[in-house]
Amino acid sequence: MTKESHFTERGSAEAVNARMGDDINPRLAEVMASLVRHLHAFAKDVDLSQDEWELAIDFLTRTGQICSEERQEFILLSDTLGFSMLVDAINNRRPSGATENTVFGPFHVDGAPIRKMGDNICFDGKGESCLYQGCVLDRAGVPIEGAIVDVWSDNADGYYDVQQPDVQPKFNNRGRFITGADGVYRFVGIKPVSYPIPDDGPVGKMLAALGRHPNRPAHLHFLVTAQGYQKIVTHIFDGKDKWLASDAVFGVKQSLIAPFEPVEGDTKWRADFDFVMCEM
Amino acid sequence: MTKESHFTERGSAEAVNARMGDDINPRLAEVMASLVRHLHAFAKDVDLSQDEWELAIDFLTRTGQICSEERQEFILLSDTLGFSMLVDAINNRRPSGATENTVFGPFHVDGAPIRKMGDNICFDGKGESCLYQGCVLDRAGVPIEGAIVDVWSDNADGYYDVQQPDVQPKFNNRGRFITGADGVYRFVGIKPVSYPIPDDGPVGKMLAALGRHPNRPAHLHFLVTAQGYQKIVTHIFDGKDKWLASDAVFGVKQSLIAPFEPVEGDTKWRADFDFVMCEM
Numbered sequence: 001m002t003k004e005s006h007f008t009e010r011g012s013a014e015a016v017n018a019r020m021g022d023d024i025n026p027r028l029a030e031v032m033a034s035l036v037r038h039l040h041a042f043a044k045d046v047d048l049s050q051d052e053w054e055l056a057i058d059f060l061t062r063t064g065q066i067c068s069e070e071r072q073e074f075i076l077l078s079d080t081l082g083f084s085m086l087v088d089a090i091n092n093r094r095p096s097g098a099t100e101n102t103v104f105g106p107f108h109v110d111g112a113p114i115r116k117m118g119d120n121i122c123f124d125g126k127g128e129s130c131l132y133q134g135c136v137l138d139r140a141g142v143p144i145e146g147a148i149v150d151v152w153s154d155n156a157d158g159y160y161d162v163q164q165p166d167v168q169p170k171f172n173n174r175g176r177f178i179t180g181a182d183g184v185y186r187f188v189g190i191k192p193v194s195y196p197i198p199d200d201g202p203v204g205k206m207l208a209a210l211g212r213h214p215n216r217p218a219h220l221h222f223l224v225t226a227q228g229y230q231k232i233v234t235h236i237f238d239g240k241d242k243w244l245a246s247d248a249v250f251g252v253k254q255s256l257i258a259p260f261e262p263v264e265g266d267t268k269w270r271a272d273f274d275f276v277m278c279e280m
Numbered sequence: 281m282t283k284e285s286h287f288t289e290r291g292s293a294e295a296v297n298a299r300m301g302d303d304i305n306p307r308l309a310e311v312m313a314s315l316v317r318h319l320h321a322f323a324k325d326v327d328l329s330q331d332e333w334e335l336a337i338d339f340l341t342r343t344g345q346i347c348s349e350e351r352q353e354f355i356l357l358s359d360t361l362g363f364s365m366l367v368d369a370i371n372n373r374r375p376s377g378a379t380e381n382t383v384f385g386p387f388h389v390d391g392a393p394i395r396k397m398g399d400n401i402c403f404d405g406k407g408e409s410c411l412y413q414g415c416v417l418d419r420a421g422v423p424i425e426g427a428i429v430d431v432w433s434d435n436a437d438g439y440y441d442v443q444q445p446d447v448q449p450k451f452n453n454r455g456r457f458i459t460g461a462d463g464v465y466r467f468v469g470i471k472p473v474s475y476p477i478p479d480d481g482p483v484g485k486m487l488a489a490l491g492r493h494p495n496r497p498a499h500l501h502f503l504v505t506a507q508g509y510q511k512i513v514t515h516i517f518d519g520k521d522k523w524l525a526s527d528a529v530f531g532v533k534q535s536l537i538a539p540f541e542p543v544e545g546d547t548k549w550r551a552d553f554d555f556v557m558c559e560m
Contacts (some may be wrong), residue, residue, distance in 0.1 A: 007362065007530040009369035016362035016528060023490015028489060031326050036361055038322040045314045052311060053358070053367045060354045064344005078333070081316055082287065082296035086323050086334045089289035110344045209308060211301015250287040250295060266356050 002060060013040040013093025046181075062202045072106065076203045079103065079210075079249035086155060088233075099275045102251045104233050105221060108152060108161040112174040120188040123169040127156030127190030130260065130269035135183045136224060137276050147226035150176045151189065153219070158195035191260060191269045192218040194243050207248065214248050217241035222275070229277040236273050293320040299462045312357040352386065356483045359383065360492075363520035368513075377419060379555045384513050384532045384558040385501060387440040388432060399457075401447040407436030410522030410540065410549035415463045416504060417556050422461025424557060427506035430456045431469065433499070438475035461504075471540060471549045472498040474523050487528065494528050497521035502555070509557035516553050 007015045017033045041046070062075045078084045084103050092101040117120065122129065136147040152174045154160050161172040177185045199207060199214035207214055219235035235251060236258040237244060244252055256273045281460040287295045297313045311559070343353045357363045364383050372381040397400065402409065421554050432454045441452040457465045479487060479494035485496055499515035515531060516538040519522060520543045524532055 004532050005418065006525075006532050007365050008533075009367075009373070012362055012366045012369070012530075019490075019492055019526060022497075024489065024491045031328070031332060032490060033491055034322050036316040039361065039363055040313050040366055042318040043363065043370060046311050048311070050367060050371050055363070057352070057354045057358065060340070060350070062346065064341055064354075067341045069437075071338070072341070074337045074344075078337065081319065082292050083319055083323065084333070085287050086289065086292045086320055087328050087330060089287075089292070090323060090327055091330050093289070111453075122301055122553065143364045209304065210299075210312060211304045212299055221515055248301060250299075251290075253284050253288075254286050278480045 009044075013037045016040075027042055032042060043268065058201055059206070066201045069095060071261045072202075073201050073203055075106065076197060079197070079208075080203055080207060082250045083267060085250045092230075092233075094230075094278055095139070097276055098236060098278045099197040099224075099232050099251045100255050102234050102253060102256060103249055104223075107154075107162060108150075108177060108223065109171075109174060109220065110161060110174050112150060112152065112171055115177060117177060117180075117184070117186045118188070119175065120172055121151065121171075121175040122155070122188070123172045124155055124191050127193070128268040129188055129266065130271055131186070131188055131263070131267045132220070132271050132273070133184065133186040133273050134274040136179050136185065136226065137183055138229070139276060139278060143179070143181065143231065144184065144226045145181045145198075146178045147180055147185075147229075147275075147277070148176055149179065149185040149275070150223040150225070151187070151193045153189060155194055156190055158193050158194055160210040178193065188267060189220065191271075192220050192238060194218045195243055197248050204261065210246065213243070213246065215243045215246075217243040217247050217252060219251070224275045224277065226277060228280055230280055232275055234275075236271065291559050293317045297318075301369075319402055323483045335386065339482055339486070346481045351478065351481075353481050353483055354507055355386065356477060356481075357486075359477070360483055360487060360498045362530045372510075372513075374510075375419065375557055377556055378558045379473075379504075379514060380532060380533045380535050381419065381512060382536060383529055384503075384516050385502060387392075387434075387442060388501065388503065389442060389454060390449075391450055392430060392432065392456050395455040395457060395467065397457060397460075397464070397466045397480050399433065399455065400466070401451075401453055401455040402468070402470050402501065404435055407469055407473070408548040409546065410471040411466070411543070411547045412470055412500070412549055412551050412553070413464065413466040414552050414554040416459050416465065417463055417554055418509070419556060419558060420548070423459070424506045425459055425461045425463065426511065426556070427459045427504060427509075427555075429459065429465040429555070430503040430505070431467070432501045433472045436473055438473050456465065468547060469500065471551075472518065474498045474521055477528050493523070493526065495523045495526075496529060497523040497527050497532060499531070500510055504555045504557065506557055508560055510560055512555055512557060514555075516551065 025145040066073045135145045159170040196214040218238040218241045224232040259274045263270045335538045416424045441448040453520040476494040500522045504512040519537040538553045
């Protein structure tokens with residue numbers, strides 16, 4: 001046992017990381033060593049006080065305790081600190097021209113009905129209807145046949161069907177569309193509306209203390225899959241939304257802003273958006 | 281709204297931190313900005329995968345959910361990552377020669393009985409008895425009168441009285457001693473024994489995955505206070521303990537290792553240790 005094996009302020013992270021066993025999962029060792037280095041560097045950078053440490057312990061504990069089957073406050077924390085978007089970005093780097101990813105969100109439902117091209121996916125009669133259409137293409141601009149365009153959005157009151165199972169029809173504002181040889185998808189939905197993330201818990205209090213609002217700009221979710229291609233998890237956003245530059249979860253990317261254009265007739269709006277997929 | 285206001289992988293931390301309000305607590309802004317920079321740098325350093333992110337969310341959630349009035353798993357996490365010791369070190373930097381701090385731990389009890397010099401604090405008859413004595417001094421070596429030496433330890437089975445309220449006498453292995461003009465303290469306790477931190481929760485699983493054991497080397501806790509001096513929160517350790525170089529919470533410092541020496545008579549051991557206090 002040498003003196004160096006004990007803890008010192010200067011060598012704190014090294015002391016912790018030196019303790020890891022030799023036979024452990026090498027990837028776990030790599031990730032934990034980096035985490036410890038960054039956590040310790042953070043405390044040193046700001047000279048973290050004992051009171052601040054206690055506040056952090058209390059915040060993390062409350063964040064864990066409010067989690068339930070229906071609520072995941074740690075994901076909300078990750079989202080609001082831009083961490084979810086960062087992990088998504090790291091894992092979905094794509095060449096220029098390919099459709100960018102954004103956060104998946106908690107409201108996707110597997111197995112939404114497969115609908116016919118042009119169908120209306122809004123079943124509660126609320127909201128301003130909007131025609132969505134575009135092409136699913138490869139990077140050379142060739143249409144992809146058999147791509148599944150899975151779409152979901154909140155209703156005009158700002159809630160997803162799964163948040164209001166007793167109020168909204170099942171699969172309201174959801175559906176899957178399978179492209180033909182022309183790669184085209186087309187459906188009628190509503191022009192989406194903005195909504196706040198749940199802000200009555202620790203994360204909401206954190207946002208308030210940081211002078212931030214909890215709102216997400218209006219968006220429509222898409223999950224686009226096709227055999228041989230990388231899946232796309234993304235949104236399209238309304239470029240005129242007041243929260244566009246301040247999405248509480250940092251989901252907005254410039255390339256994902258769709259032109260919502262007013263049109264004449266029963267359908268009030270039209271948004272054209274193509275999806276460009278990368279080969280696996 | 282400019283393109284720069286949106287999220288990019290490269291500028292991720294800056295995008296998050298730019299979102300903070302102008303009128304918020306400046307210290308909160310400083311701490312959170314550093315935290316976000318380090319968290320994002322961590323994810324980038326290791327190219328954190330989506331699966332690893334999910335595992336982290338699940339780990340933090342389980343850590344929060346196991347917390348209760350009797351158990352604080354996030355403090356255990358902080359302790360086992362060396363973070364508690366680091367925060368203690370940052371907040372208790374002392375000149376050479378002054379007694380060093382170490383972690384406070386969860387087992388201190390306010391208001392332990394004030395005892396007479398030389399009293400025995402062990403009331404369950406277990407363990408090998410040990411005479412503890414030394415001086416409370418200022419940095420010039422002058423004895424401090426009226427210093428309160430508050431001591432607590434586990435019993436010979438490795439449990440504190442508060443962990444076994446139905447088994448151990450109240451205030452077993454606890455007491456406070458007030459120094460006279462000579463600055464001397466003296467009492468009989470037991471030679472402490474090592475024990476594991478609670479390892480049946482997420483933190484125990486983490487330690488196992490990291491190839492680490494949950495044990496703390498044998499130690500006696502001290503809280504030393506005196507008017508006009510900075511309080512000392514520390515342990516003294518048995519230099520022969522098998523876990524000395526691998527304390528699960530990194531509490532050991534070289535200067536806190538006391539000489540436990542065998543002696544003849546009813547008292548089997550003797551440990552001399554002086555406390556050197558810094559003026560406020």
